[in-house]
Structures are given as structure tokens and as C-alpha cells.
Amino acid sequence: MIFALIGILVGAVIGFLLPYTYNTAYSLYITVAILASLDSVFGGIRSNLENKFDIKVFLSGFFGNSILAAFLAYIGDRLGVPLYFAAIFTFGGRIFDNFASIRRLLLYKTSQYK
Amino acid sequence: MQIDKGKFLILVSSIGLGILISTMMKSNLESYVPVTLLSLEVMQEDLKFINSEVNELKDEFKEKEEELKSIKGLSYSDSTIVDKLNIDLVSSKSISGHMALEGPGIIIKMYDNPEDEIIGQDVNDDVIHDVDVLNILNDLRVAGAEAISINGERVVSSSELKCRGPVIGINGISIGTPFIIRAIGDQKLLMAAVNAPGTYGDALKNIFAIGFEPEVEDDLFIPAYSGNFSFKYAKPKGEGDK
Structure with missing residues (x-):
């Protein structure tokens, strides 16, 4: 949990210092991709706490989910249907699920949840 | 402190995520707020306003075009061009003051303090000065006076x-x-x-006790300016609008 927070803070500082910005036309895709990778990071933290962490699963989820989410948003834009809602609901819900598990794992380290 | 591979990977990927997020925040996007009924209404009002403005401009454009066309057409017939020039002459004369005008307006009569008892220690406080008249004149101009005369002299x-x-x-x-x-x-x-409280005229009348009598008059006659404008140093430059 701490690692992820530190990482996001460090990354945010780097991002603000870097002179690059996105083309605003892609902002929706990037936003959905951010949501997907945020979910992957939460999932990684959870599996790490559960000692079930798998590098392959984590990396494939991190990149695969982001790309799929951005792709869904793009396809939705082409078709005129807001498909990115699928990504928002799925990953938004999963972030809370993961966070709930993380909370329980951290709160009851010695109990049956572990 | 021992760092296992998983934690390290999470650290790296969250750094990447942080970069993504902050770069996103930097680009100052308009938020994806759903369109509310209120904003829709405001937008429609704006649109209506702009459309009416466009229509007005179009009308003005058409008017000017017709004017241009009529002027171009005039050049072929002498009698109408004289009429046109006469109209221009009247308006120019009215503006310069070379034409007597009449219309509704007000008459102000100003005179020195008529009382025996003087107001201040200085007798100058009881007489009208050029500045007093000038201030009244400016007040009238601000209020949109189209023609002014003082004791039968046109103000040009x-x-x-x-x-x-x-x-x-x-x-x-x-x-x-x-x-x-x-x-x-x-x-x-x-x-x-x-005449309103707080104006210069009001102060003249009520504080300095100077004779000041404004009256409404429905049919005023304002004489023409008898002098001539002569330009010795100033030269016309370019072609002004109107």
C-alpha cells in the first residue's frame, strides 16, 4: 500500500516536471486507461498482501486492461455508443472491491482473513 | 529493508501511473460534466442573442449596400443628385451650427444674487462667473442637448x-x-x-443663492451661428467615416 502511494506521488512529481502533455483529443482514452491501471495497482497490492503475487498476471493486467479500456473507449467513440462506461463501472467497482480486501488484510493481519 | 519483486514492480508501475495522472491534470481539460438543463438554456439564450446580432449586422450590410447602389445610380441623373446633396447640406449645417433649429427643450435664466444681503465674505461668491455657465453647459451636453444657445449666441x-x-x-x-x-x-x-439635488445648478441656486431658473419649453428656437469656420493651419487628412 505504502509502495503504491509513494510510487504515485513520485510519478506525479515526475509528470509535472516533464514538459509533455497529451493531445486533448485522446484525453478520454487516457482517462479510462488510468482507471484500468489504477485497478491493476490495487489488485497487485492485494495479491502482494495475500502472498499470491504473480508478475505475469500483474504485468498482463496492468498493460492489457489499460489498452483494452482505451480501445473500448475508442470503439465507443467510433460507434457513437459510450462503451467506456463498461470500463468505468468494471474497474471502478473492482477498485473498491480490491480496496475492501486490502483494508481487511491490513486491519486483521493475524485473523482468518489472511 | 528487504524489497521483494512484487513490491518493486508495484512501485514501478505506480510511478508510471502517477506520471499518466499528473500529465493528464496538466493539460487543463474541461470536465466531462453532463449537460444540465440550466446550461442548455443559457447556451440557447446565447445562441439566440448571437443570431439576432448576426441578423442585425446583415440588415445593416444590406442597408449600406442599397445606399451605395442609390448613390451610384444617382450619378446619371442631375436632379436627384441635387436633392441628395441638399439633404447632406442640411445635416452638415445642423451639425456645424449654421442652421437655425427648433424643438422641445429647456430655458435656463441665470443672474447674480439679487438679494441685498450677500452670502459669503467675498462679493465674488454672489456673481455668476464663466465657470458657472460652463459647468451648466457641460451638464446639458452630458444630458444629450442637441443644440445650445446663450443669449442668442449659438454654441458651436x-x-x-x-x-x-x-x-x-x-x-x-x-x-x-x-x-x-x-x-x-x-x-x-x-x-x-x-435641477436635480446634487447637481451644479442646484448648488448654485440653493447654496450660493444665485438666480437660476430652469423652465421647460415645448417650442424653442435656436439661432444659427453667424460666424465662419476658417482653417488656416489644420488640413483635412484622409477620408473619415461619415
Whole structure:
């Protein structure tokens, strides 16, 4: 949990210092991709706490989910249907699920949840 | 502190995520707020307003085009061009002051303090000065007076209003009290500009006890300016609008 927070803070500082910005036309895709990778990071933290962490699963989820989410948003834009809602609901819900598990794992380290 | 591979990977990927997020925040996006009914209404009002403005401009454009066409057409027939020039002449004369005008307006009569008892220690406080008349004149101009005369002298763009001892000089001649100012314009506005509490005219009348009598008049006559404008140093430059 701490690692992820530190990482996001460090990354945010780097991002603000870097002179690059996105083309605003892609902002929706990037936003959905951010949501997907945020979910992957939460999932990684959870599996790490559960000692079930798998590098392959984590990396494939991190990149695969982001790309799929951005792709869904793009396809939705082409078709005129807001498909990115699928990504928002799925990953938004999963972030809370993961966070709930993380909370329980951290709160009851010695109990049956572990 | 021992860092296992998983934690390290999470650290790296969250750094990447942080970069993504902060770069996103930097680009100052408009938020994806759903369109509310209120914002829709405001937008529609704006649109209506802009459309009406466009229509007005189009009308004006058409008007000017027709004017241009009529002027171009005029050049072929002599009698109509004389009419057109006469109309222009009247409007130019009215603007320069070379044409007598009539219309509704107000008359102001100003004279020195008529009482035996003087107000201040200085007798100057009881007489009208050029500045007093000038201030009233400016108030009238601000209130939209279209033509002004003082004691039968038309106030034009070159008119001076200068103290000459017991008299005031205007258009090169001297006039004495009482000063009678005639102004054509919106009667209510003109009256308010000189008579309302807090105006210069009100202060003259009620504080300095100087004779100041504004009256509404429905049919005012304002004489033409008898002098001539002569330009010795100034030369016309370019072609102005109108």
C-alpha cells in the first residue's frame, strides 16, 4: 500500500516536471486507461498482501486492461455508443472491491482473513 | 529493508501511473460534466442573442449596400443628385451650427444674487462667473442637448466661454447678465441634469443663492451661428467615416 502511494506521488512529481502533455483529443482514452491501471495497482497490492503475487498476471493486467479500456473507449467513440462506461463501472467497482480486501488484510493481519 | 519483486514492480508501475495522472491534470481539460438543463438554456439564450446580432449586422450590410447602389445610380441623373446633396447640406449645417433649429427643450435664466444681503465674505461668491455657465453647459451636453444657445449666441464647436470682467465672451462678442441658456433635447433629462439635488445648478441656486431658473419649453428656437469656420493651419487628412 505504502509502495503504491509513494510510487504515485513520485510519478506525479515526475509528470509535472516533464514538459509533455497529451493531445486533448485522446484525453478520454487516457482517462479510462488510468482507471484500468489504477485497478491493476490495487489488485497487485492485494495479491502482494495475500502472498499470491504473480508478475505475469500483474504485468498482463496492468498493460492489457489499460489498452483494452482505451480501445473500448475508442470503439465507443467510433460507434457513437459510450462503451467506456463498461470500463468505468468494471474497474471502478473492482477498485473498491480490491480496496475492501486490502483494508481487511491490513486491519486483521493475524485473523482468518489472511 | 528487504524489497521483494512484487513490491518493486508495484512501485514501478505506480510511478508510471502517477506520471499518466499528473500529465493528464496538466493539460487543463474541461470536465466531462453532463449537460444540465440550466446550461442548455443559457447556451440557447446565447445562441439566440448571437443570431439576432448576426441578423442585425446583415440588415445593416444590406442597408449600406442599397445606399451605395442609390448613390451610384444617382450619378446619371442631375436632379436627384441635387436633392441628395441638399439633404447632406442640411445635416452638415445642423451639425456645424449654421442652421437655425427648433424643438422641445429647456430655458435656463441665470443672474447674480439679487438679494441685498450677500452670502459669503467675498462679493465674488454672489456673481455668476464663466465657470458657472460652463459647468451648466457641460451638464446639458452630458444630458444629450442637441443644440445650445446663450443669449442668442449659438454654441458651436469653436465657441469660447471666457470671463471678460463684468461680462462673458462667447463667439467673439460680450454678453452680460442675465444669461439665458436655451437647449434643445430630452426635456426630462435636461431638467434633471441642472435641477436635480446634487447637481451644479442646484448648488448654485440653493447654496450660493444665485438666480437660476430652469423652465421647460415645448417650442424653442435656436439661432444659427453667424460666424465662419476658417482653417488656416489644420488640413483635412484622409477620408473619415461619415
